[in-house]
Amino acid sequence: MPSPAQIIDKLVTARIGLLLKHPFFGNLATRLQIVNADDWCPTAATDGRKFYFNTGFINSLTPKETEFLFGHEVLHCVFDHFLGRKGDRDHQLWNIAADYAVNQILVDTGVGEMPKDAKGKDKGFQDDKYKDWPAEKIYDEIYKKAKKQGYDLKKLGELLDQHIDIDGNSSSAKDPNTKGKNGQPTYSKEEVKKIKDELKEAMISAAQSTGAGNLPGAIQRLIGDLTEPKMDWREIIQQQIVSTMKSDYTFMKPSRRSWHMDAILPGMINDEKIDICLALDASGSISKEQCTEFLSEVRGIMEQYKDFNIHLWSFDTEVFNPKVFTPDNMDELEEYELGSGGGTEFECNWEYMKNEGIEPKKFIMFTDGWPFSSWGDEHYCDTIFLINNPYEKNIEAPWGVTVHYDD
Secondary structure (H helix, E strand, O other): OOOHHHHHHHHHHHHHHHHHHOHHHHHHHHOOEEEEOOOOOOOEEEOOOEEEEOHHHHHOOOHHHHHHHHHHHHHHHHOOOOOOOOOOOOHHHHHHHHHHHHHHHHHHHOOOOOOEOOOOOEOOOOOHHHOOOOHHHHHHHHHHHHHHOOOOHHHOOOOOOOOOOOOOOOOOOOOOOOEOOOOOEOOOHHHHHHHHHHHHHHHHHHHHHHOHHHOOHHHHHHHHHHHOOOOOHHHHHHHHHHOOOOEEEEOOOOOHHHHHOOOOOOEEEEOOEEEEEEEEEOOOOOOHHHHHHHHHHHHHHHHHOOEEEEEEEEEOOOEEEEEEEOOOOHHHHHHOOOOOOOOOOOHHHHHHHHHHOOOOOOEEEEEOOOOOOOOOOOOOOOEEEEEOOOOOOOOOOOOOEEEEOOO
C-alpha cells in the first residue's frame, strides 16, 4: 500500500492534468480540499468544499481514471445533486440517476477514463441514451425499471462514489465538521446555503477563465442562466395577450395629432376584453408548489384586465375540470382543482379544443416541458408554452412561443 503522501501526490497530479486539458473542471477541482476519509468513505465523495477519498480506492485507479473521478465530483457540485435537488425521491435511485447524468457529460467531453473493475467492465453508470438528460428525467425512467425488478437495486449496478445528502433537513448540527452516525459530516441549513453560494461564484469564475466555447453544452446553458439577464416572462405573456385585442378607429375620440392640424383625424379605440385558453400541466412530474404557482399566475392575468373570458383546464394524458372564468366568477378560481397527476400527453389539449369547437385567439400552456411524445398541433392556434422547470431551464418548444418561468 502506498504512503498517504503518495496518494495525495496522485490526486494533486490528477488535478493538474485537468487544469491543463480541461480548465473548467480543473479550476473547480483545485478549490476542493483533499481529505482522507478511510473511516467512513469506501470510494470518494464531495460536499462542495472538500474531496473525500478512500486510500485503497484511489490506489486502485489509473491516472486517467483519477481525473475522471475528480470530474465526476466536480459535476455533482455544478448540478447541485446533493444540495436539496433530490426532493422526496428515493435516495439510492436519485444517486444512480445523478451518476448517469454526470458520467455521460464526462464521456462526451473526454475527461479522463471511466474507472474499470478487474474484468475491464465500467464501474460507473453510463448510457448514451441519456445524453443531455437531466437527473430528474433519468430518475423517472430508472424508477420504472426498478419497480419492475422489485427494487432490487443490485441489478442496476453500483455507484462510482459515495453520495452525501447535505440538504440540511435531516440534521440540526451547527458545526459542518461534526460527524454523523456513519462518520459522515453533517450540515445546518445555513451552512448548505453558504456552500451553494460559494459554488455558484466558483462556477462563474471557472467558466469565465475557461471561455464559453470550451464548456460542455449543459454547463454553458447553466452558466447562461446564472449570468445572462432575461426579460421578465410576465411582460412577454402580457404582450402576447394584448396582441389578441381588436383595435379600430373612431371619430368619437379624435386623435391628438389633429389638435395641431386643420383636419380631424380618427382616434384609436381598443377592445379591452381578452379571450384566451389556459391549460395547466397536472402530470406526476409537476410538484404541488408548481401547481400553486400556476394558479396564482392565472389570477394575476385576470386581475390585469377589466373584462375577460378565460377558458381554463388542467391535463395529464387527458383534460380535466374545464371551466370558463369571467369577472363574475373569478373568485371561484380559489376552489379550482387540478387533474389526477398521471403521465403527460400534450396532444390531449388540442383534441379537447377540436372536439369542443374551441378556437382560441391565444392558447397558453403552463408546463414543465416534458411531454411523453409530441408538443401538439402547431397549425391549430397561436400557442405559448410557459415552462416552469427548475431542473432543466433551457427547454425550447419546437414551435410556438417559449417563455421560461423565473421568480
